[in-house]
Amino acid sequence: MKTTKTAPKEITQERFHEMLEVLPPIGWASKDGNTSFKISETWNGILTSIYAFVDGKYWEMIDNINTPHDAIVKAVKGA
Numbered sequence: 390m391k392t393t394k395t396a397p398k399e400i401t402q403e404r405f406h407e408m409l410e411v412l413p414p415i416g417w418a419s420k421d422g423n424t425s426f427k428i429s430e431t432w433n434g435i436l437t438s439i440y441a442f443v444d445g446k447y448w449e450m451i452d453n454i455n456t457p458h459d460a461i462v463k464a465v466k467g468a
Contacts, residue, residue, distance in 0.1 A: 392433050397441070397450040397468040405447040408440050418458035425461040427454055441465050 414426035425441040431454055432438075439456065441448040443465040450464065 395451040397448045397465045400447045400449045402447055405440050423462050425458050
């Protein structure tokens with residue numbers, strides 16, 4: 390079981406789409422050409438896998454399920 394947040398890491402487009410189709414996404418958001426979604430299944434109650442498409446690249450991270458889209462984009466841009 391994963392119990393800590395992780396920094397964003399770049400992933401493939403295939404991985405992004407695979408995870409989009411695994412479980413119903415939650416918090417799916419798009420703004421200014423950037424997209425993010427979260428996996429509906431959590432690791433430990435509050436942490437979940439988060440996927441993002443930002444500035445033409447695909448990303449994965451583990452963070453709080455309540456993390457808003459703008460914060461996800463900011464974290465990815467800071468990676």
